[in-house]
Amino acid sequence: MDDFTLLPDEVVVTRNDDVIYGNKTLFGNGSKGSLILTSKRLVLLKKGMLGKIKDVSSFALSDIIISNGQPQVQAQKRPFNPSMDVYFRNGEEHFRFTWPDEAAEFAAAVITTITGQEVKVVSSDERFMEGAVAAMEKINHLANRIRRTFGLESTETMSATCPGCGASLTGTDGETVKCPYCGSYHTF
Ligand SMILES: [Zn+2]
Structure with missing residues (x-):
C-alpha cells in the first residue's frame, strides 16, 4: 500500500490517532485509523489488525465546499457518536472521534487551515x-x-444608571422611575 509522504511544500497541522472512518453498525465499526490534517489535505491512514497501515486515503482541502465563505465542515458533538462531517464536492465524509471536543477542535483546525481565520471552540x-x-x-x-x-410586586430590585445625569437608580423589573436629581424617566 501507499505510504504517506508529505509534499515538499506541505506541513502537518494536527493529527488524531484514534479516528474511526466509515459507517457504524450495531457491532462496531468502520475502520480505525489516524487522521492527519496538513496544509493541503486530510489524510486517513487506515490501520489493520496489528496497527499496520493498510490503506491511505487523501482528501484535498480544495475540494471542500465553501458556502457563504464558510467551509462545510461540521462537528457533531453528540456524546455517544461525536464526528466531524466534511462536505466535499464529490460527496460527504464522516470521521468519528472518541470525545466531542476532539471532533470540535479538529473541525476548527480544518476551517482555520482553509480560511486562515481562527475559530473559537x-x-x-x-x-x-x-x-x-x-x-x-x-x-x-x-x-x-x-x-x-x-x-x-416583584421583590427583586435592580439598579441602573440614570440616562439624564448618571445618578444610580433602583427599581424593580418593568417599573418606571423618575430620577430625583434631574427628573428623567427610566424603565427597568
Ligand atoms: Zn438623573
Whole structure:
C-alpha cells in the first residue's frame, strides 16, 4: 500500500490517532485509523489488525465546499457518536472521534487551515453553562412578568444608571422611575 509522504511544500497541522472512518453498525465499526490534517489535505491512514497501515486515503482541502465563505465542515458533538462531517464536492465524509471536543477542535483546525481565520471552540462544559445561564435569565424574566400580570410586586430590585445625569437608580423589573436629581424617566 501507499505510504504517506508529505509534499515538499506541505506541513502537518494536527493529527488524531484514534479516528474511526466509515459507517457504524450495531457491532462496531468502520475502520480505525489516524487522521492527519496538513496544509493541503486530510489524510486517513487506515490501520489493520496489528496497527499496520493498510490503506491511505487523501482528501484535498480544495475540494471542500465553501458556502457563504464558510467551509462545510461540521462537528457533531453528540456524546455517544461525536464526528466531524466534511462536505466535499464529490460527496460527504464522516470521521468519528472518541470525545466531542476532539471532533470540535479538529473541525476548527480544518476551517482555520482553509480560511486562515481562527475559530473559537467552545468546550462542552462552557456551552452547557451558557445555555443554563440563559435559561435561568429567561425563567427569571418570565417570573417577573407573571408577578406583574397578577399584580404581585416583584421583590427583586435592580439598579441602573440614570440616562439624564448618571445618578444610580433602583427599581424593580418593568417599573418606571423618575430620577430625583434631574427628573428623567427610566424603565427597568
Ligand atoms: Zn438623573
